[in-house]
Amino acid sequence: MEIVARRPQDLTAAETAAWAALHQKEPHLRHPSLAPGLAVVAAETLGNAEVGVIAEDGEPVGFFPYDRDRGDVGAPLVAPMTDRQAFIARPGLAIDAPTLLRGCGLSAWRFDHLAVPPPPAPDPFAPHVREWDDAFEVDLTGGFDAYVARGSVASFVRQTDRKARKLAREVGPVRFEFRVEDDAVFDRLIRDKQVQLGRQGLRDQFADESLVKMLRRVHRTFEPAGTSAGTSADGAEAGPAFAGVLSVLWAGDEPAATHLGLWAGEEFHSWIPAHSEVLHRYSPGAVLHLEMLREAARRGVTTVDLGRGGNPLKQRLASRRRPLGIGSADLRAWGRATSSARRWLGAVPMARRTRRALRRWRARS
Numbered sequence: 003m004e005i006v007a008r009r010p011q012d013l014t015a016a017e018t019a020a021w022a023a024l025h026q027k028e029p030h031l032r033h034p035s036l037a038p039g040l041a042v043v044a045a046e047t048l049g050n051a052e053v054g055v056i057a058e059d060g061e062p063v064g065f066f067p068y069d070r071d072r073g074d075v076g077a078p079l080v081a082p083m084t085d086r087q088a089f090i091a092r093p094g095l096a097i098d099a100p101t102l103l104r105g106c107g108l109s110a111w112r113f114d115h116l117a118v119p120p121p122p123a124p125d126p127f128a129p130h131v132r133e134w135d136d137a138f139e140v141d142l143t144g145g146f147d148a149y150v151a152r153g154s155v156a157s158f159v160r161q162t163d164r165k166a167r168k169l170a171r172e173v174g175p176v177r178f179e180f181r182v183e184d185d186a187v188f189d190r191l192i193r194d195k196q197v198q199l200g201r202q203g204l205r206d207q208f209a210d211e212s213l214v215k216m217l218r219r220v221h222r223t224f225e226p227a228g229t230s231a232g233t234s235a236d237g238a239e240a241g242p243a244f245a246g247v248l249s250v251l252w253a254g255d256e257p258a259a260t261h262l263g264l265w266a267g268e269e270f271h272s273w274i275p276a277h278s279e280v281l282h283r284y285s286p287g288a289v290l291h292l293e294m295l296r297e298a299a300r301r302g303v304t305t306v307d308l309g310r311g312g313n314p315l316k317q318r319l320a321s322r323r324r325p326l327g328i329g330s331a332d333l334r335a336w337g338r339a340t341s342s343a344r345r346w347l348g349a350v351p352m353a354r355r356t357r358r359a360l361r362r363w364r365a366r367s
Contacts, residue, residue: 003097004057005105010041010067017055020062022228022243024090026267030117033086033307034264034271035079039225039244041067044080047216051079054106056097064091066102068111076103076111080216083207085137085271085309086326088117089126099126099331109333115310116327131327138320140306146299149321158318162288169284174254178293180301181247188221188248191260194276201279217274220246221262241267241302251290258286261294268304288315295319 013021021038025031034040045051050071056064066089068076078087089102103111111127115137118125142149150156170176192208199206208214225243247263247270259277263270272294277287298306308316310326 005102006055006057007052007106008055010038010045010051010053013038013053013055017062019228021053021065021090024065024092028093028119030119031088031090032267032269032305033088033117034244034266034269035084035086036067036088036090037244037266038065039223039266040220040264041079043219043223044069044216047219048080048212052106054102056091056095056102056105064089064095064097066090066106068106068108070108074107074109076106076108078113078115082114083213083273084115085273085307086115086117087113093119093123096124097126099130100333102126103331103333110330112330114326114328116329117324118327127329127331128327130329130331132329134325134327135310136323137310137326138308138316139322139324140295140308140319141304141321142295142299142306143304146296149295149299153321155319158288159292162285162292165285166289169253169258169281169286169289173258173281173284174256175252176258176289177252178290178297179250179252180294180297181245182250183222183248184250185218187250187257187260188218188262190257191248191262191274191276192217194260194278195274197279198276217262220264221248222246227267241265241270243267249290249294251286251293253281253284253286256281258284259290261290263294265298265303268302269307270298270303270305271307272309291315291319 018038025037041051041053048069050069052068052070054066054068055062056066067079069079069081071077078084099111103109113127116127116131118128118131140149141152150159166176192214196206196208199208224245227241227243242265245265247265249261249263250257251259257278258281259275261272261276262274263272265271272291275287275290277290295306307324308320
């Protein structure tokens, strides 16, 4: 087994194709954040993205994307924005975290949204999970109407649709666009998100110009699926290999709500939502999300990841939950001691309750 750290944009066509195939092979790996397309965009705009390529007999069998920080400490790709991390590998590939980290020249790797295969399938980072937290997902198998019929969301859909009609009467005609390549809409998303973060007293991540440059590149990206992608289980054409999806809900000529999502195959990720504070009483964010789910279902999407956190909208829309790991793998002695202490604290009920309360407060965004 050979491990080589590479820049994502320097991968060969065969390596990129192998990564793309593995990305769609296992359910826990199909998240758009794990597609090679996001890694390439991050590497070309932020500059610190790398991928560990694991090969056997000259054939690529695994990929480990990460950001390299100071001291050769690894962070999740596009940290702290990414909502899914994983070791992307051939099913059953056995390798431990220390071997993988040494092969990439890393002293540690921290993670906070780790997806692992169901046991007993091996995963190098599963033994290093300190605690688990749930991400909320929408199951669109069979379409939007089937999703509503299966769950307890019908009354919420009716209530939100009434608010959309009220918005149209009192502000202007309501119109939804699933994917636009309009920089003015993107700029509005960033401004509204900054206002929201300021109102909540949270750090403005979007003051980082390099991050905004990366997100702007994402919203312009659309990589068609290969000819082998075929169709979804519902007969719709397969989605892109990777795409940014900038959506907008208009009320007259005013963007009432905007959203930047990620799309790959049959999975969609609700990533960065924002709405006009002036129109808050009409719940434009909820209206946009329902329209987005309707259109995503029409386009063959079967799973929408809403992310972690106790945001009430996520809880109302969710069909199910997916546990994601939080922790770190560390080759440094003091780092291992710190990780052990954190795992011990994770077993203390009061500490768990305090962290959950903090996460709920942060998730109100």
